[in-house]
Amino acid sequence: MKKIEAIIKPFKLDEVKDAILKLGVSGITMTEVKGFGRQKGHKEIYRGAEYVVDFLPKIRLEVVVPVALVPQVVEAIKENAHTGEIGDGKIFVIPIEKAIRIRTGEEDLDAI
Amino acid sequence: MKGSRKRVPVFLSERDALASKGLLSETGLRFAHQYSDLMDQFIRDLFHLAGFRHTTGTDAENVLAVVALGGYGRRELCLGSDVDLMVIHRGNLPSQTEEVIRHALYPLWDAKLDVGYSILTFRECIRLAMGDFRMLTSLVDSRFLIGSRSFYRLYREAFWSRMAREKDSLLGKFLISRRERADRNKGEGCFVEPDLKEGLGGLRDIHLMAWMARIWFDCERLGQMKRFAAFSHFEIRKLGISRSFLLKIRNHLHWLAHRKEDSLRLSYQDQISKILGYEDEPRISGPEKLMRDVYLHLNRIRYRHEEFQVKMLDMIDPVPVEPTQEDLPSEFSVLKGHIVLGEGVLSEKDPLVIFRGLKEANERGLFLGSGFIWEGKKIISRKRKALAQSTEGKALFLDLILKPQNPEIMRLALEIGFIGLFIPEFKKIRNLPQFGFYHVMTVDLHSLRALDVINEISKGVYDEKWPVFRAVFEEIESPERLFLAALLHDIGKGYGEDHCVRGPQLIPKILARLGFGKASVQAVSSLVRHHLLMPRVAQHRDLRDEKTCVQVGQAIQDRQLLKMLFLLTVADSFATGPMARSDWKIMLLAELFHKVQCILERGILASPDATEKIERKRVRIGEMLLQDFEEKAVHDLIDQVSSRYILNTSLGDIAIHFSLALNLGDRKHVWKLEKRKNASVTRVIQVTHDKPGLFSKMAGIFTLNNMEILSGSIFTLKNGLAFDTYEVTNPPDAYHETESWAKTQNDFQEALDDHLSLDRLIQRKRDAKMPAAYGRQVRKKVVLNNEESDFFTLIEIRSSARLGLLYDLACVIFAMDLDIRTAKVNSDGEKMTGVFYVRDSGGEKIYEPDVIEEAKGRLMAVL
Numbered sequence: 016m017k018k019i020e021a022i023i024k025p026f027k028l029d030e031v032k033d034a035i036l037k038l039g040v041s042g043i044t045m046t047e048v049k050g051f052g053r054q055k056g057h058k059e060i061y062r063g064a065e066y067v068v069d070f071l072p073k074i075r076l077e078v079v080v081p082v083a084l085v086p087q088v089v090e091a092i093k094e095n096a097h098t099g100e101i102g103d104g105k106i107f108v109i110p111i112e113k114a115i116r117i118r119t120g121e122e123d124l125d126a127i
Numbered sequence: 128m129k130g131s132r133k134r135v136p137v138f139l140s141e142r143d144a145l146a147s148k149g150l151l152s153e154t155g156l157r158f159a160h161q162y163s164d165l166m167d168q169f170i171r172d173l174f175h176l177a178g179f180r181h182t183t184g185t186d187a188e189n190v191l192a193v194v195a196l197g198g199y200g201r202r203e204l205c206l207g208s209d210v211d212l213m214v215i216h217r218g219n220l221p222s223q224t225e226e227v228i229r230h231a232l233y234p235l236w237d238a239k240l241d242v243g244y245s246i247l248t249f250r251e252c253i254r255l256a257m258g259d260f261r262m263l264t265s266l267v268d269s270r271f272l273i274g275s276r277s278f279y280r281l282y283r284e285a286f287w288s289r290m291a292r293e294k295d296s297l298l299g300k301f302l303i304s305r306r307e308r309a310d311r312n313k314g315e316g317c318f319v320e321p322d323l324k325e326g327l328g329g330l331r332d333i334h335l336m337a338w339m340a341r342i343w344f345d346c347e348r349l350g351q352m353k354r355f356a357a358f359s360h361f362e363i364r365k366l367g368i369s370r371s372f373l374l375k376i377r378n379h380l381h382w383l384a385h386r387k388e389d390s391l392r393l394s395y396q397d398q399i400s401k402i403l404g405y406e407d408e409p410r411i412s413g414p415e416k417l418m419r420d421v422y423l424h425l426n427r428i429r430y431r432h433e434e435f436q437v438k439m440l441d442m443i444d445p446v447p448v449e450p451t452q453e454d455l456p457s458e459f460s461v462l463k464g465h466i467v468l469g470e471g472v473l474s475e476k477d478p479l480v481i482f483r484g485l486k487e488a489n490e491r492g493l494f495l496g497s498g499f500i501w502e503g504k505k506i507i508s509r510k511r512k513a514l515a516q517s518t519e520g521k522a523l524f525l526d527l528i529l530k531p532q533n534p535e536i537m538r539l540a541l542e543i544g545f546i547g548l549f550i551p552e553f554k555k556i557r558n559l560p561q562f563g564f565y566h567v568m569t570v571d572l573h574s575l576r577a578l579d580v581i582n583e584i585s586k587g588v589y590d591e592k593w594p595v596f597r598a599v600f601e602e603i604e605s606p607e608r609l610f611l612a613a614l615l616h617d618i619g620k621g622y623g624e625d626h627c628v629r630g631p632q633l634i635p636k637i638l639a640r641l642g643f644g645k646a647s648v649q650a651v652s653s654l655v656r657h658h659l660l661m662p663r664v665a666q667h668r669d670l671r672d673e674k675t676c677v678q679v680g681q682a683i684q685d686r687q688l689l690k691m692l693f694l695l696t697v698a699d700s701f702a703t704g705p706m707a708r709s710d711w712k713i714m715l716l717a718e719l720f721h722k723v724q725c726i727l728e729r730g731i732l733a734s735p736d737a738t739e740k741i742e743r744k745r746v747r748i749g750e751m752l753l754q755d756f757e758e759k760a761v762h763d764l765i766d767q768v769s770s771r772y773i774l775n776t777s778l779g780d781i782a783i784h785f786s787l788a789l790n791l792g793d794r795k796h797v798w799k800l801e802k803r804k805n806a807s808v809t810r811v812i813q814v815t816h817d818k819p820g821l822f823s824k825m826a827g828i829f830t831l832n833n834m835e836i837l838s839g840s841i842f843t844l845k846n847g848l849a850f851d852t853y854e855v856t857n858p859p860d861a862y863h864e865t866e867s868w869a870k871t872q873n874d875f876q877e878a879l880d881d882h883l884s885l886d887r888l889i890q891r892k893r894d895a896k897m898p899a900a901y902g903r904q905v906r907k908k909v910v911l912n913n914e915e916s917d918f919f920t921l922i923e924i925r926s927s928a929r930l931g932l933l934y935d936l937a938c939v940i941f942a943m944d945l946d947i948r949t950a951k952v953n954s955d956g957e958k959m960t961g962v963f964y965v966r967d968s969g970g971e972k973i974y975e976p977d978v979i980e981e982a983k984g985r986l987m988a989v990l
Binding site: 037039085086089099101119 | 237384385386387388390861862897898899
């Protein structure tokens with residue numbers, strides 16, 4: 016099991032979500048976050064307003080998937096979050112030691 | 128609660144038993160019914176085990192009905208489909224009852240089913256449905272499961288009476304949803320891996336027909352539409368066969384994927400074709416046979432739906448006939464953008480009216496109206512013989528294929544059998560899939576697309592990027608030959624032999640049937656025979672080698688033929704798929720075209736004497752550089768370079784190499800970058816001190832910096848300098864190109880000094896690389912060829928692409944003491960092909976059989 020964490024542009028959320036769900040991922044966690052990458056303080060247009068601050072609004076997605084599904088999910092995120100512009104975001108793949116579903120106590124693959 | 132926990136494994140084992148028995152033996156529809164019944168039983172049991180006792184009256188406070196929706200409601204549940212449920216009640220549902228419902232539903236999740244459920248009053252439900260199209264359509268297919276049946280009936284009545292009032296406003300939503308679906312599914316990927324449900328011609332098209340029949344015509348079943356005169360030709364039986372077929376494949380797909388997966392991906396095409404017993408044959412593989420069937424059914428459903436919709440709209444919303452376009456023949460009129468009969472019915476008319484209708488639609492950019500698809504198809508197949516003999520029919524056919532204005536109409540002409548009528552050979556390529564790396568569409572549609580590209584070229588669609596296409600088109604004396612060749616270039620496919628050989632054998636008969644003379648037959652046959660020649664040479668040979676271009680010239684001979692062949696090749700590439708039509712490949716094609724054209728213009732045998740040519744070039748170099756450099760320095764350098772370099776390098780590149788070399792000073796290397804205009808490719812023109820294994824070092828450095836080498840060539844000077852030229856893809860980060868190049872140059876500097884451990888760095892990069900999400904096997908091949916070049920042995924390679932492969936190959940070639948002069952590489956996704964022009968350390972070609980065998984063995988080992 017791996018956790019795939021992706022920081023993406025907010026307006027790409029729907030496309031990325033649909034693409035991941037199509038692959039059979041059962042749950043996604045999404046957080047609104049702010050951050051910046053190597054273009055510190057770069058201006059970016061977001062919803063019509065130009066941001067000059069360092070921190071730009073982004074979406075963080077987290078999904079936990081079986082190892083075999085990792086390449087497909089990463090590919091789907093890459094493809095759907097891509098605009099080619101600065102600030103398209105990043106994807107991290109992180110190992111998961113254990114997963115437990117609270118309601119039933121199921122573990123690992125059964126729990127995701 | 129405990130009881131329902133136990134019920135889950137029982138359901139799962141029942142489902143497994145059903146699947147292992149019925150997936151193969153039952154028809155798709157019957158299996159879906161059986162699985163739906165199994166689910167019904169499961170859900171009823173769960174409700175009872177949770178303590179649900181139903182109330183029969185319709186007034187009681189706790190009266191409710193559990194309803195199956197969508198596909199489950201239709202009893203078309205597939206193994207991975209959503210199980211959509213709705214509980215409708217009167218309002219103020221006692222919390223106790225709600226608790227019972229919840230407990231009844233939890234085990235469905237434990238059974239890993241995708242469950243959708245809602246608890247609504249029936250007013251809420253109807254309000255939601257009116258606002259949400261998906262909700263609405265899933266309610267159309269609702270089916271009573273548990274609870275009070277009389278209450279459910281009340282709800283149905285309320286729902287349908289509301290629908291009756293709203294149906295005018297619903298029409299738009301139906302049309303929009305179909306259009307959105309078409310937009311989503313028109314991409315090339317959707318063709319190779321079709322979506323069996325939402326794709327064009329997928330199950331959804333049948334649902335749409337059924338919904339429309341239900342809402343506007345009060346038909347519980349689609350078949351009842353036949354009672355309307357306009358639908359008397361509607362073939363419900365064949366449609367049912369297609370539905371059942373798709374359901375069967377879909378269930379297999381869900382079963383293999385363990386989830387709702389509706390895209391028939393390549394890997395599943397393989398597996399399902401094996402399970403269903405589609406066996407490989409020499410002419411066509413099992414998966415290809417499966418997909419031929421899939422495309423057949425998808426096409427059938429798609430076009431039935433198309434016409435269903437047109438007819439239905441005519442009935443729901445009759446509009447007055449539009450003012451007749453001035454020059455439209457009186458037998459037709461135009462209705463909502465469709466050509467329709469002015470009066471009467473098709474079956475009582477001269478059958479040629481169908482072809483005349485196609486012609487009008489083609490010329491006016493319209494579509495064909497109702498009647499022409501179902502009835503037209505029937506009439507054509509019934510009166511085949513007479514129609515095929517008809518002179519007017521033939522003239523209309525030629526008119527269509529030689530002036531294809533509207534690709535939709537061409538597709539329709541294929542669908543109703545108009546093309547097959549005059550070119551029965553088309554039957555062999557109908558719905559024939561091509562499981563290569565490059566092709567997207569089936570052969571028939573690919574051929575139509577190629578025809579359309581030629582039409583686009585003639586209209587100037589590509590003028591902005593490739594003005595040469597139209598310029599060449601306008602010089603063609605008999606464009607009809609080009610159109611014929613585009614339509615027929617792959618007609619030899621499906622015979623299990625080389626289609627470039629089989630195709631030309633079929634041409635004389637086809638063209639004679641259409642009334643073309645000997646000259647046309649000869650030209651078209653020749654075009655079909657050679658239609659792969661130009662891309663093969665352009666991508667896999669060193670175009671600076673004059674012999675290469677002379678060989679192409681000898682094969683083609685004629686300038687008109689060359690022009691047509693060039694455009695045919697372009698059309699074929701554009702129609703094939705994204706990998707075949709990359710800017711880089713089109714650029715190579717254009718380059719080859721120009722070179723061969725020059726050779727044909729001055730005559731193949733009239734090649735100027737090489738010594739004379741070299742001498743002329745030497746003088747020009749001197750003249751060009753004298754302004755900036757000392758005469759002696761320039762002449763000393765000219766003496767250092769080989770005649771081959773001068774012969775095979777353009778004056779522009781020579782000038783750059785010379786000025787770089789003359790300014791080199793103490794530096795170990797210096798390069799000039801030139802971005803190409805039409806493709807995202809950069810040329811690296813470099814001067815450096817020659818080092819053993821220079822090519823492998825360059826390959827390694829570019830790989831390390833995420834650029835792909837497309838071609839490279841190295842000339843060594845007598846004084847130990849190397850003049851080289853590479854063509855590489857631009858750095859991936861367009862925003863930091865300068866930085867990327869600076870780093871690349873720095874890396875190269877260190878590699879020259881042997882401070883960079885390329886092996887280790889590339890290995891690290893390779894280790895970090897994620898495996899490809901979907902991989903296809905490539906048959907590996909190494910061939911050594913001494914025929915094609917007078918001075919070099921060609922090593923040709925085909926393999927699965929992987930990071931650093933080129934570097935490894937270059938290292939092996941270097942380790943065998945062979946010298947790479949030129950290399951050309953194509954990386955097409957998962958496949959890599961390449962050619963290396965090599966000589967041994969003595970500057971000779973490789974002739975010894977044991978050396979050849981050793982080279983093959985060592986190269987195969989790294990592929």
